[in-house]
Amino acid sequence: MEQAEAHNGSGAAPPSSPAAAARPPATPEGMALAYGSLVVMALLPIFFGALRSVTCARSKNSSDMPETITSRDAARFPVVASCTLLGLYLFFKIFSQEYINLLLSMYFFVLGILALSHTISPIMNKFFPANFPNKQYQLLFTQGSGEAKEEIVNYEFDTKDLVCLAMSSVVGVWYLLRKHWIANNLFGLAFSLNGVELLHLNNVSTGCILLGGLFVYDVFWVFGTNVMVTVAKSFEAPIKLVFPQDLLEKGLEADNFAMLGLGDIVIPGIFIALLLRFDISLKKNTHTYFYTSFLAYIFGLGLTIFIMHIFKHAQPALLYLVPACIGFPLLVALLKGEVTEMFSYESSAEILPHTPRLTHFPTVSGSPASLADSMQQKLSCPRRRRQQSPSAM
Template sequence: HDSALPDPHNGSAKEGSPTNGTTSPPTPGGIALAYGSLLLMALLPIFFGALRSVRCAHGKNPSDMPETITSRDAARFPIIASCTLLGLYLFFKIFSQEYINLLLSMYFFVLGILALSHTISPFMNKFFPANFPNRQYQLLFTQGSGENKEEIVNYEFDTKDLVCLGLSSIVGVWYLLRKHWIANNLFGLAFSLNGVELLHLNNVSTGCILLGGLFIYDVFWVFGTNVMVTVAKSFEAPIKLVFPQDLLEKGLEADNFAMLGLGDVVIPGIFIALLLRFDISLKKNTHTYFYTSFAAYIFGLGLTISIMHIFKHAQPALLYLVPACIGFPVLVALAKGEVTEMFSYEESNPKNPAAVTKSKEGAEASKETEKKEK
């Protein structure tokens, strides 16, 4: 899961429709439980994904290196997302919905198992006994030979990771056979956490470009056309978090869902994670910007759910989340006089250590030159 893919439910948290006409409307208690659960499920991957993104930025395992999003990537992303969404819309109009969803199910079955395995691995390590026979493995694919040899895949894992993969496969089979909403959410949470952990913005300006572009994308495709709603109703894949509003009446077999697209979790989440790493770079032992943006996300998503509930219409969540997640931290930076520091903070690309080394060598060389001139 190396990119936050355009999400047909991105921006739409909405009430699901009953599967038959005799279904009674959900109770206020069921609605409150569904919305509260969606909010909690959105916050968990952002919080833990942000914490793991700090370790990921300084990790040594090549398989855990983050993917850095540049300003060029951020500017192109809404266009790519729009093309993908429109492509899916046309596919569902032209081809049989069953075959497309079967292919998508298999694709997300494999991705979901890998994402869930990567997510639970750090937690599962605590449950293994000290004498557990843990062997190291490395999956390496290269291209060419000699000096032209290039690594295509370099993945390191151990026996514990294989156990996690086995457990994740059980969830995968459950999802594939039943499409149960709990299995869907387990995959959705894993995708979200991996996205926040492994997708890194290189600076705050890039984050503003990405969130601003997707703000326009979200509003246009939800309010301007019926494309997103059509794809959302046709698309069967764990790219949304769902929770039944009739859980109290029907239990685990409930079928009247409220939903939130993963794009509304991952996109603001990677910006919030960037602010956590910025907090740490200030070396003040405070996480002011992280907690401010986290509170802003709660406010924005709460506002989305409230307006959606009042008007009974799908809402582009980024319409409310983007101004909150950018505006609140910038106001705090203005109050503290740290706007310059915030926008000048730059993260190096860990996948390009040569560039980092050169920049360090350049800085050291300039210092030596200054000393000689003095």
């Protein structure tokens, strides 16, 4: 989690630049609004993504099942993420930042439209009238002929999906032309929600391996080098949530941003979603582990913000989120005598019986490119089918 100064939401000015030096410091009210908004924006995709992950896990069509992260995937993910992060850092140092960000903008423009369309589709379906002329379409791509013909992509969609895609494209064009922070956040929220919904850990042990590995990754690249902060400030793509600290003074044209990487949302989020599915598998009609981990996430994120302002330095959020999100649920399991059940639970071993009705909202940095590549394989309508699904990681 970092503080950054940006122009129109399109990038960050180095602290030593004249623009940063001339900018007045944020007011306490502005900082409170910015960080409070970031916390709320981080909680929304985790909460609703976890609920949607339950529905996703109930799919009876094997081709519609989410990508499952195994222990092997979890163990190698920090290595892949480190290579990706270092590669991006070197690219920004060697090549022109302008051209790199142009290519990245086009890539995330397409990916963001798909993610946002998939996110709003269930909501928009409720607003279509019963007599809406909804036609079915199919996009089929094959290779070979006769008995050797093989399906590569079999994509089914309807008119409602096209309407959602058109609405998402408007946001995409807005982001591409203006790089406005609101458009950035709409895409960032969509990426986060889809990541929590579509990337499933197969068991708690795998979750501990993944979070533990990325704990070391995050600490090393933030405290050990300036690579993480440099890439985050140079990367003009919706791979982070931002909120202006000078919104009260400048309105929507504010340009002094606080930021939170999407990896700090998705990585703990998929673990929290796993605990929700574990709660349901116990068939006790409670969501103890989900609420515990959710509150632990709030505590960890709040602690990150507090420490950042004490030491005036960007903080690796996973340093505080990982111990909280793993430790608190394990403590509850130990007190309830359900540690064995927790670690023996396999997320993909059963079809969950129902979608939970969570009516009360609790009170209270993985590699962006790696996360994008993982989600790209699953960002589509639930009706998208592939004969051979690539690995999630």
